[in-house]
Amino acid sequence: MIWSCFCLLLCAHRDIQAAVRMLSAACLLLGFAPFLVHGVPPIWTQPEQVHLSYAGVPGSMVVTWTTFNKTESTVEYGLLGGRMFKLIAKGSSALFVDSGKEKRKMFIHRVTLIGLKPAATHVYHCGSDEGWSDVFSFTALNDSSSFSPRFALYGDLGNENPQSLSRLQKDTQMGMYDVILHIGDFAYDMHEDNARIGDEFMRQIQSIAAYVPYMTCPGNHESAYNFSNYRSRFSMPGQTESLWYSWDLGSAHIISFSTEVYFYLEFGLELIFKQYEWLKKDLEEANRPENRAVRPWIITMGHRPMYCSDDDQDDCTKFHSFVRLGRNDTKPPAPGLEDLFYRYGVDLELWAHEHTYERLWPVYGDKVYNGSADQPYVNPKAPVHIITGSAGCRERTDRFQPNPKAWSAFRSTDYGYSRMHIINASHIYLEQVSDDQVSRY
Numbered sequence: 160m161i162w163s164c165f166c167l168l169l170c171a172h173r174d175i176q177a178a179v180r181m182l183s184a185a186c187l188l189l190g191f192a193p194f195l196v197h198g199v200p201p202i203w204t205q206p207e208q209v210h211l212s213y214a215g216v217p218g219s220m221v222v223t224w225t226t227f228n229k230t231e232s233t234v235e236y237g238l239l240g241g242r243m244f245k246l247i248a249k250g251s252s253a254l255f256v257d258s259g260k261e262k263r264k265m266f267i268h269r270v271t272l273i274g275l276k277p278a279a280t281h282v283y284h285c286g287s288d289e290g291w292s293d294v295f296s297f298t299a300l301n302d303s304s305s306f307s308p309r310f311a312l313y314g315d316l317g318n319e320n321p322q323s324l325s326r327l328q329k330d331t332q333m334g335m336y337d338v339i340l341h342i343g344d345f346a347y348d349m350h351e352d353n354a355r356i357g358d359e360f361m362r363q364i365q366s367i368a369a370y371v372p373y374m375t376c377p378g379n380h381e382s383a384y385n386f387s388n389y390r391s392r393f394s395m396p397g398q399t400e401s402l403w404y405s406w407d408l409g410s411a412h413i414i415s416f417s418t419e420v421y422f423y424l425e426f427g428l429e430l431i432f433k434q435y436e437w438l439k440k441d442l443e444e445a446n447r448p449e450n451r452a453v454r455p456w457i458i459t460m461g462h463r464p465m466y467c468s469d470d471d472q473d474d475c476t477k478f479h480s481f482v483r484l485g486r487n488d489t490k491p492p493a494p495g496l497e498d499l500f501y502r503y504g505v506d507l508e509l510w511a512h513e514h515t516y517e518r519l520w521p522v523y524g525d526k527v528y529n530g531s532a533d534q535p536y537v538n539p540k541a542p543v544h545i546i547t548g549s550a551g552c553r554e555r556t557d558r559f560q561p562n563p564k565a566w567s568a569f570r571s572t573d574y575g576y577s578r579m580h581i582i583n584a585s586h587i588y589l590e591q592v593s594d595d596q597v598s599r600y
Contacts, residue, residue, distance in 0.1 A: 202228055203226060203227030203228045204226055204228050204230045204286075204287070204289035204290040205226065205286070205290040205292075206224045206225070206226055206268070206285050206286040206290060206291065206292040207224065207225055207226070207292070207358075207361075207362060207365070208223075208224055208225040208358065208361035208362055208365060208392075209222065209223070209224045209285060209292050209293075209295065209365050209368070209369040210222075210223050210224070210361065210364065210365060210368030210369055210373050210393075211223075211297055211368060211369060211370070211371065211372045211373060212372050212373060212374060212375075212393065212394050212395055212396075213300060213338070213372040213374065213396065213406060213408075214271055214273075214396055215396030215397070215404070215405075215406040215407075216273070217277070217300075217302035218273060218274055218275045218276075218277060218299065218302065219271060219272060219273050219275065220271075220272045220275060220297065220299065220300075220372065221269060221270070221271050221272075221394045222234050222250075222268075222269070222270045222271075222272065222283065222285050223267065223268065223269050223392075223393070223394045224267075224268050224285050224286070224292065225265050225266065225267055225268070225358070225361070225392075226252075226265070226266050226268065226286075226290070227264070227265050227266070228266070228289075229252065229254075229266050230252070230266070230268075230286070230287040230289045230290070231249075231287035231288075231289075232249065232250040232251055232252050232268040232269065232270050232285075232287070233247060233248070233249055233250075233270065233285065233286065233287050234247070234248045234250070234270040234272060234283055234284070234285045235247050235283065235284060235285075236248070236272060236281050236282065236283035236284075237281065237282060237283075238276065238279055238280070238281055238282075239279075239280040239281065239282050239296060243282065244282075244283075244284070248270050248271070248272050248273075249270065250268060250269050250270030250271065251268070251269065252266040252267060252268040252269070253266070253267050253269075253391070254266055255267050255387075255391040255392075257350065257353055257354035257384075257387070257388070258350070258383075258384035258387060259350060259352075259353035259354060260353065261353040263353045263354055263355075265354075265358075267391055267392060268285070269394050270285065275299035276299060277299055277300065277301045277302050277303070278298060278299065278300075278301040278306075279298065279299055280296055280297070280298050280299075281296065281297055281298075281299060282294055282295070282296045283295055283296070283297070295369040295370060296370065297369075297370055297371060297372075298334075298337070298371075300337065300338075300372070300408060301409075303409075304409060304410055304453045304454060304584075305409070305410070305583070306408065306409040306410075307409060307580065307581060307582055307583060308337040308338060308408050308409045308411075308580075308581050309335060309336050309337050309338075309578070309579070309580050310336060310337065310338050310339070310340055310578065310579040310580070310581075311327060311330065311331075311335075311336045311339050311340070311576055311577070311578055312339070312340040312341075312342060312460075312509055312545075312547055312576065312577045312578070312579055313327075313340075313341065313342065313511065313547050313548070313549075313550040313576035313577060314341065314342035314343045314344050314378060314462060314510075314511020314512060314547065314548045314550065315343070315344040315378070315380075315511050315512065315514055315548040315549070315550055315551075315552050315554075316341065316344070316345065316364075316550035316551060316552060317344075317345075317346060317347035317360075317551065317552030317553050317554075318346045318347060318356050318359050318360045318363065319347060319552065319553040320551050320552055320553050320555070321363065321550070321551045321552070322550065322551025322574035322594050323549075323550040323551050323574060323575060323576045323592075323594045324363060324364075324550075324551065326576075326592070326594060327339075327367055327550075327576065328366045328367055331366070331367045331370055331371060332366075332370070335578075336371050336578075337371060337372075337408075338371060338372050338374060338408065339367060339368065339371055339372070339373045339374065340374050340375075340460055340509065341373060341374070341375045341376075342375075342376055342378075342460050342461070342462055342509055342510065342511040342547065342548070343375075343376050343377055343378025343379070343380075343381070343418075343461075343462030343463075343511050343512065344378035344379065344380040344381070344462065344511060344512070344548070344552070345357075345360060345375075345378070345380065345381065345389070346359075346360030346361075346380075347380055347552045347553050347554070348380045348381070348383060349380075349381065349383075349388035349389065349392070350383040350384060350387075350388050354388060357388050357392065361392065374395065374406075374413075374415065375389075375393050375395060375401060375415070376401075376403075376415040376416065376417065376460055376461060376462060377389050377401070377402060377417050377419055377462065378419070378462035378463075378511065378512065379419060379422065379462065379463070379512070381419075382419060382423055385426045386402070386419070386426070389401065390402070395415065399437075402416075402417045402420075402430075402434070403415060403416040403417055403434050403437060403438070405441050405445075407454055408581075409454075409581045410453070410454050410455060410456055410581060410583060410584040411454055411456035411457070411458050411581050412445045412450075412454045412456065412457050412458070413458045413459075413460070414438070414441060414442075414457070414458070414459045414460070415459075415460050415461070416434060416438060416459065416460075416461045417430075417434060417461065417462075418461045418462045418463040418482050418512075419462065419463075420434055421463075421474075421481040421482055421485075421486060421493065422463075422474075422481065424489070428489055428493070431486075431489075431493040431494075432493070432494075435493075435494050435496075435499070438496070438499060439499060442457070442499065442500075442503035442505075443503070445457055445503070446503050446504065451504075455584050455585075456506050456507070456581060456584070456587065457503070457504060457505045457506055457507075458505075458506065458507045458508075458509065459500065459505055459507070459508050459509065460508075460509040460510075461482070461496075461508075461509075461510060462510065462511055462512050463475065463482055463510065463512045464482070464508075464510035464511075464512060464513065464544065464546050465480050465482050465483035465496070465497055465508070465510075465544065466480075466483070466519060466522060466525075466544055466566060467510075467513045467515075467517055467546055468517060468559055468560050468563035468564065468567045468570065469513045469515060469517075469557045469558065469559055469560065470557075470558050470559060470560045471513075471557055471558075473512065473513065475510075475512075475513065476560075478525065480495070481493075481495065482495060482496055483495050483496065483497045484497065497523065497524070500542055501523050501541060501542065505542045506542060506543065506587075507542065507543050507545065507587065508542050508543070508544045508545070509545050509547070510544060510545065510546045510547070510548070511546065511547055511548035512546075512548050513546050513548045513557055514548050514549050514552070514554060514555065514556045514557040515546065515548065515549055515556060515557050515559065515570065515571065515572050516546065516547055516548075516549055516569075516570070516571045516572075516573070516575060516577070516591050517544075517545075517546040517559075517567060517569070517570045517571075518543075518544075518545055518546075518568045518569045518570075518589075518591075519543065519544040519545070519546075519566050519567060519568055520535055520543075520565075520566050520567075520568045521535065521536070521539030521540060521541040521542065521543050522541055522542070522543075522544060522566040523540075523541035523542065525564070525566070526565075526566070527541075527565050527566050528540035528541035535568075545577060545589060547575075547576060547577040547591070549571075549572070549573065549574050549575055549576075550574070550575070550576050551574050551594070556572045556573075556574065557572070558572065559572065571591065571593065573593040573594065573595040573596060574593070574594040574595055575591055575592045575593045575594045575595070576591075576592055576594070577589060577590070577591050577592070578590050578591075578592060
């Protein structure tokens with residue numbers, strides 16, 4: 160900063176030299192003035208990083224946001240076209256201390272809205288009398304089993320090189336999606352620069368996540384400090400700190416789980432078994448005849464795939480994939496997930512991690528089980544796998560092996576993301592959007 164000193168000099172001739180010396184001293188003192196004033200810490204009560212998630216209960220939505228000083232947690236909301244902010248909901252905040260060197264502190268606020276009118280547009284803002292967010296809107300999810308929801312799905316979206324972000328922002332603002340599924344790996348990485356990268360990423364996705372529920376699962380890039388940034392920043396259903404949970408929408412039962420329990424044993428080997436038992440019970444419940452009749456689709460989302468044809472030696476490139484077949488190097492041996500998902504009739508498995516797009520034929524036990532030669536995806540005899548991890552991050556896209564196995568149906572190294580439309584109880588439509596070619600596959 161350059162400081163200028165302007166003074167009015169009125170003096171006798173004989174005092175000019177003395178006055179100049181005084182003026183120089185005054186200007187010098189003024190120049191150092193910024194360094195003599197003690198800094199006052201800023202007050203950060205303004206809400207930011209606003210995002211939504213579905214609470215798993217019909218007529219509900221969770222609003223989550225961040226402040227850097229403690230404030231009240233309030234959402235004022237109402238129906239679009241009605242009286243502005245007619246309704247008020249209160250919640251609470253939790254102090255999150257990042258484990259980096261600076262031990263930065265932030266307050267994560269959560270407020271659950273209930274009794275929302277299904278399929279109706281609501282407007283809201285969040286915060287307190289010490290600062291309010293912008294005004295946002297969302298459409299409450301339709302709780303009917305005949306609802307035909309539309310999704311955007313992807314993983315591996317970073318703060319740097321977020322190739323698909325602008326198109327996802329525009330899609331969302333055009334009302335194209337009811338839900339976003341982010342299948343692990345956020346920001347690259349949320350803990351970096353003492354969690355400032357996480358803050359910036361959450362600000363980036365606010366233009367999406369403040370308007371539609373943003374449903375997540377953890378990836379390997381969230382592992383720092385035992386996934387603390389992920390567990391603290393997101394608010395998924397259930398009581399598992401967003402690590403695994405399930406929810407219903409339209410004619411689908413959707414399960415989110417952590418593949419990372421197979422790879423970060425230092426955070427607890429028991430997590431593999433705890434999650435496995437939870438998955439088994441959840442799938443048993445979803446397969447009760449009365450439940451499967453209402454929601455015949457069972458869809459899973461987890462970060463690291465069981466199968467892939469990339470050339471990077473990741474878990475999915477190996478026949479003895481930990482996620483697929485489990486681990487025999489633990490005591491007791493840890494069970495994999497392929498047999499479990501096959502036994503309980505999972506229809507569609509969504510993955511990311513590989514920075515590519517790959518669609519598989521119905522596969523089980525490394526073999527193809529198409530519905531028929533002419534219509535492979537009609538009544539398939541095994542789950543269908545979709546890998547969609549090319550949304551864009553600093554690690555760029557991956558490469559494929561030149562000769563994939565028979566289960567690989569389509570591959571692309573373009574940046575992009577996927578769209579899914581659960582049309583009804585018998586049809587799901589999926590497409591991949593290339594951010595390089597502006598086309599669909």
